[in-house]
Amino acid sequence: MLYRAQFPRSVFEELDRLQRDMQQAFGFSPSIRGRIRGGFPAMNIGSTPTSVEIYLFLPGVDPKQIELNVEKGVLVVAGERRTERPTAEAAQSDTKAIVHIDERFSGRFRRVVTLPEDIDPDQIDARYRDGLLHICIQRRKPAEARQITIQ
């Protein structure tokens, strides 16, 4: 207890608190799954008067293995990503085998996006290039204004 009294506020504690405050202030809290920057895959969404553009950052995934579904105005992207890593046997036979940094996502993923109401589920175009999945969904043409005659 003497130690605590002598160092009522350690520098590290202060830094940690500051970091947490910053995260709260910017509206993102650390996930229980350990990723601050959102889930996998990361997603950007853009809007034009005629379409909704969705970009999913999915590096190193076989496009044939990506499941893409739209149902009742909800878009679901799911699949699995396997990353290459040293095998257990290699690690055992090679005593120098070490994992220094392990940050890349590995395993099954799933992301769900609620789409705007005016999209046309029959006009969806999805392309995969350079680890980026670009989904372009056309909006329905707005119904033309009609004059209604009062009988």
Add this chain to the structure above:
Amino acid sequence: MNESNEITQQVDEGREPVPLAPYVDVFEDASGITVYADLPGVSKEGLELNIKEETLTIRGTISLGTPQGMEAVHAEVNSSKYQRTFTLSKELDSEKTTAQFESGVLKLRIPKGEHAQPRRIDVRVD
């Protein structure tokens, strides 16, 4: 964060965007080091690898191909650049580095120099 008006390609004139640090895996074995880096959205032309003295720098430019007049609604990737730097160590023979880049994943193999390869030294007892 969701209200960001900037999407990766819309960069203010004359201001360098703050690059994102790409996620990496780094494995070491007896003969060298393997680095995997996730650089989604970067084409072969947009990738820049640099090894100078003992510093390895990975840079990439993201090209989304956004249509004209697109307004960003939600952006988790809020920069158009990736950048990450590593300090190599002396036993690595960086001149023999090989690189592969496919569907947004960069794989680098940096072998250890001949002198740094593990050798078994026989101990003679006279």
